[in-house]
Amino acid sequence: MSIFTALDVQDVRFPTSRDLDGSDAMNTDPDYxxxxxxxxxxxxxxxTALVFTxxxxxxxxxxxxxxxxxxxxxxxxxxxxxxxGGMYRELTHDSQLRWLGPDKGVMTMAIGxxxxxxxxxxxxxxxxxxxxxxxxxxxxxxLDLVDxxxxxxxxxxxxALEILRRGAEGKEERxxxxxxxxxxxxxxxxxxxxxxxxxxxxxxxxxxxEGFEMVKLxxxxxPADDERRMRIAREVMGPGFPIAIDANQRWGTAEAIEAIxxxxxxxxxxxxxxxxxxxxxxxxxxxxxVSPVRVATGEQGASRVLFKQLLQAGSIxxxxxxxxxxxxxxxxxxxxxxxxxxxxxxxxxxxxxGLCEMVQHVAFLDAVAVGGxxxxxxxxxxxxxHEHFEVxxxxxxxxxxxxxxxxGGARMHxxxxxxxxxxxxxxxxxxxxxxxxxxxxxxxxxxxxTPGAAPVAPSAAVAP
Amino acid sequence: MSIFTALDVQDVRFPTSRDLDGSDAMNTDPDYxxxxxxxxxxxxxxxTALVFTxxxxxxxxxxxxxxxxxxxxxxxxxxxxxxxGGMYRELTHDSQLRWLGPDKGVMTMAIGxxxxxxxxxxxxxxxxxxxxxxxxxxxxxxLDLVDxxxxxxxxxxxxALEILRRGAEGKEERxxxxxxxxxxxxxxxxxxxxxxxxxxxxxxxxxxxEGFEMVKLxxxxxPADDERRMRIAREVMGPGFPIAIDANQRWGTAEAIEAIxxxxxxxxxxxxxxxxxxxxxxxxxxxxxVSPVRVATGEQGASRVLFKQLLQAGSIxxxxxxxxxxxxxxxxxxxxxxxxxxxxxxxxxxxxxGLCEMVQHVAFLDAVAVGGxxxxxxxxxxxxxHEHFEVxxxxxxxxxxxxxxxxGGARMHxxxxxxxxxxxxxxxxxxxxxxxxxxxxxxxxxxxxTPGAAPVAPSAAVAP
Numbered sequence: 001m002s003i004f005t006a007l008d009v010q011d012v013r014f015p016t017s018r019d020l021d022g023s024d025a026m027n028t029d030p031d032y033x034x035x036x037x038x039x040x041x042x043x044x045x046x047x048t049a050l051v052f053t054x055x056x057x058x059x060x061x062x063x064x065x066x067x068x069x070x071x072x073x074x075x076x077x078x079x080x081x082x083x084x085g086g087m088y089r090e091l092t093h094d095s096q097l098r099w100l101g102p103d104k105g106v107m108t109m110a111i112g113x114x115x116x117x118x119x120x121x122x123x124x125x126x127x128x129x130x131x132x133x134x135x136x137x138x139x140x141x142x143l144d145l146v147d148x149x150x151x152x153x154x155x156x157x158x159x160a161l162e163i164l165r166r167g168a169e170g171k172e173e174r175x176x177x178x179x180x181x182x183x184x185x186x187x188x189x190x191x192x193x194x195x196x197x198x199x200x201x202x203x204x205x206x207x208x209x210e211g212f213e214m215v216k217l218x219x220x221x222x223p224a225d226d227e228r229r230m231r232i233a234r235e236v237m238g239p240g241f242p243i244a245i246d247a248n249q250r251w252g253t254a255e256a257i258e259a260i261x262x263x264x265x266x267x268x269x270x271x272x273x274x275x276x277x278x279x280x281x282x283x284x285x286x287x288x289x290v291s292p293v294r295v296a297t298g299e300q301g302a303s304r305v306l307f308k309q310l311l312q313a314g315s316i317x318x319x320x321x322x323x324x325x326x327x328x329x330x331x332x333x334x335x336x337x338x339x340x341x342x343x344x345x346x347x348x349x350x351x352x353x354g355l356c357e358m359v360q361h362v363a364f365l366d367a368v369a370v371g372g373x374x375x376x377x378x379x380x381x382x383x384x385x386h387e388h389f390e391v392x393x394x395x396x397x398x399x400x401x402x403x404x405x406x407x408g409g410a411r412m413h414x415x416x417x418x419x420x421x422x423x424x425x426x427x428x429x430x431x432x433x434x435x436x437x438x439x440x441x442x443x444x445x446x447x448x449x450t451p452g453a454a455p456v457a458p459s460a461a462v463a464p
Numbered sequence: 465m466s467i468f469t470a471l472d473v474q475d476v477r478f479p480t481s482r483d484l485d486g487s488d489a490m491n492t493d494p495d496y497x498x499x500x501x502x503x504x505x506x507x508x509x510x511x512t513a514l515v516f517t518x519x520x521x522x523x524x525x526x527x528x529x530x531x532x533x534x535x536x537x538x539x540x541x542x543x544x545x546x547x548x549g550g551m552y553r554e555l556t557h558d559s560q561l562r563w564l565g566p567d568k569g570v571m572t573m574a575i576g577x578x579x580x581x582x583x584x585x586x587x588x589x590x591x592x593x594x595x596x597x598x599x600x601x602x603x604x605x606x607l608d609l610v611d612x613x614x615x616x617x618x619x620x621x622x623x624a625l626e627i628l629r630r631g632a633e634g635k636e637e638r639x640x641x642x643x644x645x646x647x648x649x650x651x652x653x654x655x656x657x658x659x660x661x662x663x664x665x666x667x668x669x670x671x672x673x674e675g676f677e678m679v680k681l682x683x684x685x686x687p688a689d690d691e692r693r694m695r696i697a698r699e700v701m702g703p704g705f706p707i708a709i710d711a712n713q714r715w716g717t718a719e720a721i722e723a724i725x726x727x728x729x730x731x732x733x734x735x736x737x738x739x740x741x742x743x744x745x746x747x748x749x750x751x752x753x754v755s756p757v758r759v760a761t762g763e764q765g766a767s768r769v770l771f772k773q774l775l776q777a778g779s780i781x782x783x784x785x786x787x788x789x790x791x792x793x794x795x796x797x798x799x800x801x802x803x804x805x806x807x808x809x810x811x812x813x814x815x816x817x818g819l820c821e822m823v824q825h826v827a828f829l830d831a832v833a834v835g836g837x838x839x840x841x842x843x844x845x846x847x848x849x850h851e852h853f854e855v856x857x858x859x860x861x862x863x864x865x866x867x868x869x870x871x872g873g874a875r876m877h878x879x880x881x882x883x884x885x886x887x888x889x890x891x892x893x894x895x896x897x898x899x900x901x902x903x904x905x906x907x908x909x910x911x912x913x914t915p916g917a918a919p920v921a922p923s924a925a926v927a928p
Contacts, residue, residue, distance in 0.1 A: 028559045055560035056531065057571065063527040064570065067520065095492045096519035102713070103742065104766060105569020106528065107521065150740040153717040153749065249566070253617040276614040278567065278769045280744060281776055285617065302568060305742045312745055 023194035025220030031055035047121025064110035088330040104302035115328025120408035130408040131364035139164035182399035185381040186214035211398035214242035220250030242269035257289035270294035283315035299349035323358035351382030357409035388416035487658035489684030489714040495519035511585025528574035552794040568766035579792025584872035594872035595828035603628035646863035649845040650678035675862035678706040684714030706733035721753035734758035747779035763813035787822035815846030821873035852880035
């Protein structure tokens with residue numbers, strides 16, 4: 001018998017704010033970061049997952065993951081891995097930790113890390129990539145992974161099982177097709193606000209040459225800039241080429257409708273995060289107001305309960321699941337089932353650090369065993385930081401190709417982890433001060449009267 | 465000039481699970497806890513606030529509060545206290561920390577602690593109780609404390625100002641009336657699930673004798689128990705006496721409607737938290753299905769954006785604001801304004817540890833300067849742990865009487881803090897093991913297949 005011995009969590013941060021990679025209307029100075037979890041056992045077997053953050057607070061996220069250790073340490077590995085539905089429910093229903101959410105924020109993302117690390121371990125022990133481990137489960141086994149509490153007014157157990165049974169028919173053919181063609185990607189690499197028009201133009205051309213059939217631009221900081229950049233993008237890519245826009249929650253309802261209508265002449269394919277990720281009713285109103293422009297959201301969708309309501313209220317045309325925002329693979333499966341019930345395509349959010357490597361497994365599960373064939377399915381791609389992962393994503397002709405290597409994708413090279421440890425890794429040893437002092441000078445420009453914070457290294461904030 | 469020098473956070477826990485005080489259908493074994501913040505300056509002046517949790521995770525909450533230190537340490541005290549609207553917006557818009565929410569969970573509660581501690585400090589420097597410091601502000605000053613982002617589709621700046629201008633008329637008379645009569649309380653002391661029928665009967669009688677004009681019972685664990693306890697309560701209190709019920713999120717929509725209808729013969733005054741606190745659409749459906757029974761929720765309402773939607777969708781008859789769930793007094797003021805706009809009474813959630821002492825200031829502000837006179841306004845009261853506070857609540861004839869002592873109410877006696885420090889305080893030194901091992905044996909009974917967690921003291925979960 002083998003048991004779990006520890007949850008090791010490391011605070012890993014990449015100083016991306018130094019180049020304004022990843023800059024948008026609300027996230028002006030991200031340092032792409034990972035609360036990086038290794039679940040250890042008394043054998044060489046270990047499971048890896050991460051929670052993506054954008055810098056400050058990665059220490060808080062790490063503490064939240066570590067707080068779940070008592071649920072695993074000392075437990076039988078075989079037994080836990082054999083019932084990951086039970087472990088998911090045990091963690092989300094911890095009668096005291098639940099108070100810190102429920103079903104949202106730091107504690108839910110921490111649960112997601114533990115659940116995903118256990119799935120990584122299970123796939124490794126089976127010698128398979130995670131997507132195939134999941135796709136190999138039968139309809140009843142998949143349903144048992146899900147918690148239907150609070151969902152049955154939109155998706156009954158019978159409906160969920162029916163979706164999964166349909167998903168089981170022709171699964172082998174879809175696995176073969178996936179291995180041959182992959183799942184289409186779209187790229188956000190050209191579209192960051194921090195880039196010059198020249199860089200935008202060059203990167204757009206490169207994206208088309210690389211075979212991407214859709215691109216995305218960040219908008220929402222300044223209407224004149226948005227109009228100019230969208231015009232440039234339309235000129236470069238030509239009529240009819242799908243160009244999505246992403247406002248990263250910048251607007252209220254009326255502002256959003258006005259701003260999106262102003263860009264309508266350039267035919268945006270979808271508008272992403274026009275307002276608060278929690279505002280189901282506002283998304284529904286915006287969708288009405290900007291049709292035929294599609295509305296998309298989800299990268300900060302806190303739980304299956306939120307996604308259920310976005311679907312019930314007709315708030316979205318596109319559901320953007322994220323790999324590390326909800327309580328892991330189990331909760332993402334519930335979200336895939338809800339989307340299938342309402343016939344809304346799931347186009348996962350990616351980028352950051354490790355999100356592409358992790359979320360592709362959710363999309364492949366969807367393509368093979370839940371939603372099945374869907375021409376509308378696309379996975380976001382951003383060409384950042386892949387070199388730090390043991391199994392970087394493989395993009396061919398603008399599509400994500402499924403990995404055959406074992407695991408769930410989150411494992412980084414040991415050297416990458418060590419180099420980027422915060423605050424003492426070599427990358428930060430000399431640079432932390434500068435990044436930290438930049439912090440709230442760059443905070444949301446719309447927030448009135450916000451003097452810069454004292455130039456204290458974020459790490460100082462951790463010691464109570 | 466005086467500056468901020470530190471955010472000291474202490475992990476304070478009361479072993480309430482040993483007596484099943486505070487037990488309900490979802491929170492079966494709470495250890496009422498406080499992530500207890502003292503904001504220090506280079507003078508003897510200090511501000512105090514806390515975030516209430518129910519045990520495990522109080523360490524994570526404490527780390528989140530400490531992570532905000534860089535926003536305050538080194539800053540000018542006068543300057544910060546003179547613009548608490550600006551500080552609130554700076555904290556909620558921190559361009560990196562925002563990713564951990566936004567507007568929800570551990571990080572938002574941490575911001576609430578800092579904001580509330582600053583209000584406590586400001587009131588102390590003015591030599592006033594917090595409610596009076598707030599009530600003394602003019603309409604424009606109050607409006608400047610609020611962030612209307614994401615709210616203006618329901619509440620415009622003009623409407624908010626109009627509400628506050630109406631609130632300013634007759635303010636002195638309402639302050640005098642408040643000092644004479646207070647704000648009615650209702651008590652949950654008799655109604656915990658863990659109590660025997662005899663204890664229930666005795667405590668109900670005592671509540672009536674003490675002048676409370678409403679009581680509340682916990683329900684949702686077992687239908688037969690609920691029916692029996694509600695029948696006992698109706699018999700003891702007599703026809704027409706307001707008896708609310710509280711399901712603590714136990715049900716889905718259909719279950720909730722069925723369970724509430726089964727108790728309808730006993731005329732529950734309101735049903736509280738029938739389902740997920742995030743489920744706006746489910747609350748609306750339940751309200752339709754159980755009318756004339758009122759629907760109440762809010763103690764776990766994550767933000768002003770959620771409350772806005774509950775009001776827009778007609779989901780609730782009663783809004784239950786909480787002192788430590790949202791981003792502090794500033795966000796609660798936005799919620800009071802929304803409730804006033806929709807003419808829904810605000811009946812704050814209290815109990816736990818320190819919630820009564822803190823939330824009364826929100827209700828007094830509402831009564832004096834926002835909602836004004838409202839016969840429907842009541843503040844929850846639970847007779848737990850008040851002896852640990854420097855200024856415990858004063859209940860007379862079933863009403864909360866406004867304190868005249870300075871501050872916001874969260875400051876505990878130093879000895880109480882020291883005795884209950886987790887895990888090394890005397891109260892825990894001998895008892896922690898037992899409580900910790902009890903943890904998930906007592907976790908949500910509805911969670912299938914959840915073996916008990918290893919008997920590791922929760923504190924062990926903290927060290928990454």
